[in-house]
Amino acid sequence: MKEITLPKASQLSSPNPVTLVCTQKSDGSPNLATVSWWTYLSYNPYMIAFAMAKTSYSxxxxxxxxxxxxxxxxxxxxxxxxxxxxxxxRQTDKVAKFDIKLMDVAGSDIKIPCHSKVAIVCHLKEYHEVGDHYLYICDVEKVFADETENALFAWNGYAQIRPVK
Ligand SMILES: Cc1cc2nc3c(=O)[nH]c(=O)nc-3n(C[C@H](O)[C@H](O)[C@H](O)COP(=O)(O)O)c2cc1C
Structure with missing residues (x-):
């Protein structure tokens, strides 16, 4: 084996998972951001985590x-x-710019895109500084799915977005 960088490792581990993190802006309007760095943490209780750059508006x-x-x-x-x-x-209405059709999620006032395969409704438990990111550790309140959808993954690092099949 030869020594490589961590970004190169993330390219070699493709396909990587991909999520759309759905939040509300201060005025209540929706915002969405793409996040690959997420993981399941615990089944008892249900918990997940994701990492976002410190500069992220989401x-x-x-x-x-x-x-x-x-x-x-x-x-x-x-x-x-x-x-x-x-x-x-922070400056852009992504829903308008990318013509994103949204749907309601039972028990939440955050909307999600139509054609989502899985929706994990979370409450922030704690967050930690990790280098140039914050790690958000969340309790999972509800999970929903539409098993007919074909999940997307990030390929070639994060350059391409397509399903496995
Ligand atoms: C495939 C892909 C994966 C990404 N994964 C992450 C990630 O895991 N964490 C992160 O902070 N940004 C990630 N990004 C970049 C953010 O989505 C990007 O910085 C976005 O502009 C943040 O939007 P916001 O400021 O509205 O939150 C990813 C981008 C792409 C295209």
Missing amino acids: GEMVRQNKKVILTIPGAELADVVLGCGSTTG
Whole structure:
């Protein structure tokens, strides 16, 4: 084996998971951001975690509102995943810019994109500084799924978004 960088390792571990992190802005309008760095943490109780850059507006809203929905996007959302991963909601209405159709989630006032395969409704438990990111550790309140959707993954590092099959 030869020594490589951690970014190179994340490229070699492709396909990597991909989520759309759904939050509310301060005015209550929706924001979405693409996040690959997430993981299941515990089944008892249900817990997950994800890491977002300190500069992320979504992260700021999670710290402010303590609520967030992580979704696994279906194949129709490939362009949305790339768009929401390359613009910040701080200045942009991503829902309008990328023409994202949203749907309600029972028991939550955060909307999620139509064609989501899985929706994990979370409450922020704690967050920690980890280098240039914050790690958000969340309690899971509800989980929903549409098993007919074909989940997207990030390929070639984070350059391409497509399903496994
Ligand atoms: C495939 C892909 C995966 C990404 N994964 C992450 C991630 O895990 N953590 C992160 O902070 N940003 C990630 N990003 C970048 C954010 O989505 C991007 O910085 C976005 O503009 C943040 O939006 P916000 O400021 O509205 O939160 C990813 C982008 C792409 C395209």
